[in-house]
Amino acid sequence: MKRRTLLASAAAASILTLAAPAFAQDEPLKIGFIYVGPVGDGGWTYQHDLGRQAIEAEFGDRVETTFIESVPEGADAERALTQLALAGNKLIFATSFGFMDPVMNVAAKFPDVKFEHATGYKRADNVATYDARFYEGRAVMGTIAGRMTESNKIGYIGSFPIPEVIQGINSSFIHARKVNPEVEMKVVWAYSWFDPAKEADAAAALLAEGVDVILQHTDSTAPLAKAQEAGAIGFGQASDMAAFAPSPRVSSIIDDWSPYYIKRVGEVLDGTWQSNATWAGIGDGEVVIGEITDAVPAEVKEEALALKEQIASGEYHPFTGPLNKADGSAWLAEGETASDEDLSSMNFYVEGITAAIPQ
Structure with missing residues (x-):
């Protein structure tokens, strides 16, 4: 299992190439997260980071996860998302409502990167949304x-x-x-x-x-x-x-975001990921x-x-x-x-x- 917190110097890291239709098994799928708060907030961001950790536990060396915490909504979010894409992350989770327009802007520039936006409503071929009731x-x-x-x-x-x-x-x-x-x-x-x-x-x-x-x-x-x-x-x-x-x-x-994150990473790995909107609640766990x-x-x-x-x-x-x-x-x-x-x-x-x- 590979994990690291992305620093600004990582922006120029080489871009990882995906095999089609499924992700190549001899290299890790790089997955990025941006958080609106610190991972130690004890609330919203903490729960999303538990989901990131669940991905690592489920897929081990098949994945490498990265996160950037305390990202303000707005122009800073667009810069963080661009940084993650340039660093070779092929699946990026943006975990706050105010990241919506930055996601759409960056996704248009990186059509080979899959984006998942929490609590938003705008989608594209490479942008899915997910929410909880x-x-x-x-x-x-x-x-x-x-x-x-x-x-x-x-x-x-x-x-x-x-x-x-x-x-x-x-x-x-x-x-x-x-x-x-x-x-x-x-x-x-x-x-x-x-x-x-x-x-x-x-x-x-x-x-x-x-x-x-x-x-x-x-x-x-x-x-x-x-x-x-x-x-x-x-x-x-x-x-x-x-x-x-x-x-x-x-x-x-x-x-509890872990089941959703595990499911969507699995779909990228096996080549079945599609852009859709998910809104789950108590009955879904x-x-x-x-x-x-x-x-x-x-x-x-x-x-x-x-x-x-x-x-x-x-x-x-x-x-x-x-x-x-x-x-x-x-x-x-x-x-x-x-x-x-x-x-x-x-x-x-x-x-x-x-x-x-x-x-």
Whole structure:
């Protein structure tokens, strides 16, 4: 097994040649990753790097992996992707939404390189997309939050106001209010995926408003640390964040990218890789509900796990009507479920959330 962290000096490394249709077995397939945060963030990037490590464990000397961490979204991402392509990586995973346009730009210049973009929606012959149905996990967390809040005020720290994050806010609120009609949802935007200082400030602002349960769509453990100080509860985001269990971290949403990464690398190696879009959830094992600790009453744990099983089996969809938009207009009729197209373009709150979505 070969592995190295790519440095700037590696940009001029020679380009590896692929055999057709499958990758040549006498040389390793070079695979690159770019991460929006550090591998030690304990959240989103940490989970993607576990997937990279799973590739190495599965394929051994048939692969050589490289990563560049803490890459800002924008021009820096385009430079990092170009660097990976020039270094001979023939499969590149770009693991943040804001890498989308840089991926498309670089992929057009390197048609022989295969690109995989996490959480995006733009594709090309050599660009595939993959995503997880995080909103399914948010439904389970929202159920626990609605049952456990004593103030009836739940806070949510958002990263950026994109459909993926809005889905999570709505799903959490819908399911919190299903079990507790008195619940209010307060939202603070960090405008960052990973910034512990901003996330801590956001958590402090929510706690000052009387929130006693915090959910987050940001990557650091800073909100859990603030919750711990205040005697509030929260949830692990992207990874288990078990260091804060049994409280304030009472459960978690865990992103397990390993099966997808292993599958796609295998397809490159055997010549069957194709550009497609994948959106997997609890039933596929990509969205995992972390241990629900004993800080959660047994009956609430049972209720949350029952919901998880209903979602996993396809018996229940978290966005099932009747549901209205925040402005009172009808969205989903009784028994109607949201389509993937509706969800992937979601730009509104559901009825009951009074905050405005930043434009």
